[in-house]
Amino acid sequence: MVNLKFGRELRLLTPGQFDNVFQQPFRVSSPLFTILAKSNNLSHARLGLTIAKKRVKLAVQRNRIKRFVRNNFRLHQHELPGVDLVLMVKGDISNTENNELQKQLEKLWRKIVRQHTALQSAAR
Template sequence: MNNFSFPRELRLFTPTHFTFVFQRAQKVGNSKITILSRFNMLGYPRLGLTIAKKHVKHSHERNRIKRIIRESFRLLQHELPAMDFIVIAKKGIINLNNRAITEILSKLWLHYCRLKNSL
């Protein structure tokens, strides 16, 4: 049975981890969310988040968006390939409700799930 927790090792923390992805990132996204990714050698996916104060002014809104993204990743972590992912929230995401954000993320994650199945 799969473990659907979200432990510390599934997160990107350090600037080195983020730089690793930014150097040669594959990009999937739409007008509200972009996901950058790069294969890692760890055997499991990891997640990093960037939500700029410029686009989402209030901390409670940034936290809401982070919770939705983490939950989406947590539920699909066993379907995703061994990649480091950085989810970038763009201008206008604050106007979306939780369901709309979840649906956008599901479509974007599906791209990577297909990638894992083709490997």
Template sequence: MSDPQLEPNKRFTATQRLLTAKQYKQVFTNPVKATSKDFTLLACSNSCNHPRLGLIVAKKNVRFAVDRNRLKRLVRESFRHQQSLLPAIDCVILARRGSSERSNQVLFGQLEALWEKIAKRCAGS
């Protein structure tokens, strides 16, 4: 069911996700990094014409499933809003220990700063 409030370019479809281990491995081999208190963002250029996102929220760092799911929803929402500003890159976001204890506002602010950092770093290379 489609949401009429979402603009077509603000959706998060399967083409905007990293789906295979090979795609994740490509990001981990030679990444451009950006970090914040609660997240590490790794990125590398891709051959698509749009950015793609992968998420890693380890049980070791975020114990409860409800907290892991909240973080993933928050990151996807942030990516959805910022994707038009990003170059054609593959991004992997790793949640750090303690990130589930922060408010959504704080996390969203950190993510916006990370998107800006990575866009500048990847545009320069």
């Protein structure tokens, strides 16, 4: 049975964890998001979110986006390899519908799996 919880062990919490991802990550992008990813030598993926006030002005909208991304990650975590992910918003997406966010995120999760697999096979 697949565990769909989103506990502390699945989050990037400290500045050091975020800094580690920012050093030599691989990058996947969509029109709405950029995700930086780096292998973490764990059996599960971890997620960190950065949504700048400059990009999404209202806290209500930033929180809605964070909540949506966390939930989507929670539902797809079992498909992802052991990587640390930092998701960044590209522009003002406060008026974007949830179904569009979902489409973009699902494409990004698939890209991460493909790119991580390619990098792992190239390293061998």
